[in-house]
Amino acid sequence: MLEKQSLQTLLGKKNLLAFSGGVDSSALFFLLIRHQIHFDIAIVNYNIRAQSQEEVKYAKELASLHNCTCHVFNAPKISNNFEAKAREIRYNFFEELITTYGYQNLITAHHLGDRFEWMLMQFCKGAGCAEIAGMQSEQDRGTYKLIRPLLHLDKKELLTYLHANNITYFQDESNFDEDIKRNAFRHNYSTPLLEKYLEGIKKSFDYIDEDRKDLIPIIEVKNIGEFAYFKSSQNKRADIFAIDKYLKSKNHMPSASERELLKSETTVVLGRKFIVNQKRGFVFIIPYTDEKLQMPHEFKEQTRILKIEPKLRSYLYKNEDAFIKIKELLATV
Numbered sequence: 403m404l405e406k407q408s409l410q411t412l413l414g415k416k417n418l419l420a421f422s423g424g425v426d427s428s429a430l431f432f433l434l435i436r437h438q439i440h441f442d443i444a445i446v447n448y449n450i451r452a453q454s455q456e457e458v459k460y461a462k463e464l465a466s467l468h469n470c471t472c473h474v475f476n477a478p479k480i481s482n483n484f485e486a487k488a489r490e491i492r493y494n495f496f497e498e499l500i501t502t503y504g505y506q507n508l509i510t511a512h513h514l515g516d517r518f519e520w521m522l523m524q525f526c527k528g529a530g531c532a533e534i535a536g537m538q539s540e541q542d543r544g545t546y547k548l549i550r551p552l553l554h555l556d557k558k559e560l561l562t563y564l565h566a567n568n569i570t571y572f573q574d575e576s577n578f579d580e581d582i583k584r585n586a587f588r589h590n591y592s593t594p595l596l597e598k599y600l601e602g603i604k605k606s607f608d609y610i611d612e613d614r615k616d617l618i619p620i621i622e623v624k625n626i627g628e629f630a631y632f633k634s635s636q637n638k639r640a641d642i643f644a645i646d647k648y649l650k651s652k653n654h655m656p657s658a659s660e661r662e663l664l665k666s667e668t669t670v671v672l673g674r675k676f677i678v679n680q681k682r683g684f685v686f687i688i689p690y691t692d693e694k695l696q697m698p699h700e701f702k703e704q705t706r707i708l709k710i711e712p713k714l715r716s717y718l719y720k721n722e723d724a725f726i727k728i729k730e731l732l733a734t735v
Contacts, residue, residue, distance in 0.1 A: 403563065404433050405539055408551035411507065417441035417549075418473075418505040420496060423457035426511035428571035429560040430552055434509070435468060441509065442471040444499055446492050449476065450576075457572050473499055485582065490653040500546050512537055513552040513560060518603060519584060519592040527658055532643040535614045543651045544625060554604065556596055623648045623687075629717070629724035630687040631731065634680065638665060641685055645678055648687060652676070669711050679711045682735050686728065688717045695719055708732050 412434075419434065421427045421443040434441055445461045447454045458474055465472035475495045480487045496508055517537045524533045541548040552560070564571055580586040596603060621644040623632045630648055634641055642664050646656050654675050656664075663670045669679045671690055679686045695716050705715050708729065718725040 403555065403559075404437055404551040405554060408539055408549050409437055409439065411540060411547065411549055412439045412441075412509070412551075415506045416504055417507045417509055418496065418499060418503075419443045419509045420492070420511070421445045421461050421472075422511075422574070423460045423572045424511075424574055425557060425560055425564065425571050426513055426552065428569055429564050430509070430511040431464060432567065432569055433551075433563070440470070442473065442503075442505070444473040444475070444496055446475045446477055446488075446495055448480065448488060448491075450480075451574070453572060453574075460570065460572070485584075486655065493653050497546075505546060507547045507549050508543075509549045509551065511552055512550045514554060514556045514604065514607070515588065515592060515596060517553055517607065518596060519588050522591055523584065523587050530639060531610075531614070532618050532639065533646075535610050535618075538611075541647075544623075553607075556600055558597075618643060626723050626727055627721065628689050629721060629727070631727070632685050634683050634685055636683075641680065645685065645687065649676060669713055671713070677711075677713050677717075679714055681711065682709075682732060684731055684735075686711075686714065688714060688724070691716055704729070 417434075417439065419427070419431065419441045421431065422445060431443070443461060443465055445458055447458050461474070462472045473495075475491075477488070477491050480491075499505060500508060520536045521534050524536065537550060537553060539550050539553045541550075563569075576582070577585060578589075580589060619635050619637065619640050621632050621635055621640060623630050623644060625631075632644060635644075642661060645664060646661065649656055649672065654673055656672055660670065660672050664678060664680070668681050669677065671677050674690050677688050677690050679688075693716050697715065697719050701719055702715075705712075705718070710718065710728065710732075714728075718728065
């Protein structure tokens with residue numbers, strides 16, 4: 403049932419599975435076992451449902467039974483903007499584990515329904531081909547690869563597999579709360595369409611994935627610590643897609659208005675978390691800081707001669723390696 407390409411990427415590697423005990427991750431757990439893929443699991447307990455303790459207990463039991471490590475994180479209370487904060491907590495936990503234990507791949511249980519739901523949401527708020535193409539089965543995130551081996555399978559197919567094999571799973575009642583935007587899209591639009599047109603939708607995503615390779619050039623984003631940079635492709639849409647993809651890997655989801663600013667402005671502060679500077683054939687991304695530093699005349703003169711955006715200077719002053727790299731890059735233009 404799992405994609406051959408995903409299996410090849412995972413085989414013989416150090417893998418971490420994002421687990422919740424729900425339909426998707428429970429099915430993926432046993433499918434990975436079936437294909438003899440070794441992995442450990444990570445589960446986040448947000449402590450907002452009584453059932454959460456049972457899910458963590460189930461995760462630990464599965465890990466013990468199948469000889470893998472179960473990492474558990476008890477999240478702090480989230481008072482607002484739950485979906486975004488929960489995602490940030492989740493991925494910070496996963497990436498901390500990846501760094502600490504040297505995992506090469508992070509496996510998530512996103513399936514066809516998730517991808518279709520995302521596509522419809524992007525389409526309805528205004529998006530191009532890159533955004534509509536949405537999730538990929540394999541994504542390089544620099545220090546690890548994000549693998550989604552279920553993107554070609556619908557949730558009903560996963561439920562059929564679970565029931566046929568008598569596998570325990572949990573249902574998260576929050577998935578039925580239509581006050582959450584993605585749930586409303588799922589129940590009212592994506593699920594009914596998948597029920598009627600499953601094979602056609604699968605085929606469409608196959609075509610989209612083929613077209614994506616031609617429409618969206620691959621841009622390599624390089625890092626020196628928290629400083630990220632790449633050479634502009636001279637295609638504004640492609641550059642913004644690369645910026646968007648990088649920021650998502652850092653748990654910042656650029657808004658539609660932020661993407662619009664990136665089209666017209668050379669320097670944009672995003673969510674008071676990042677500064678993006680697009681100038682002289684390069685794109686620079688650094689953490690946002692409003693710290694005012696006393697910088698020596700020599701440093702200020704160098705940045706003035708190089709015409710480095712003032713908003714970048716405090717960070718560059720404190721991060722010499724990043725400053726050296728920018729000087730090297732700008733010396734080529």
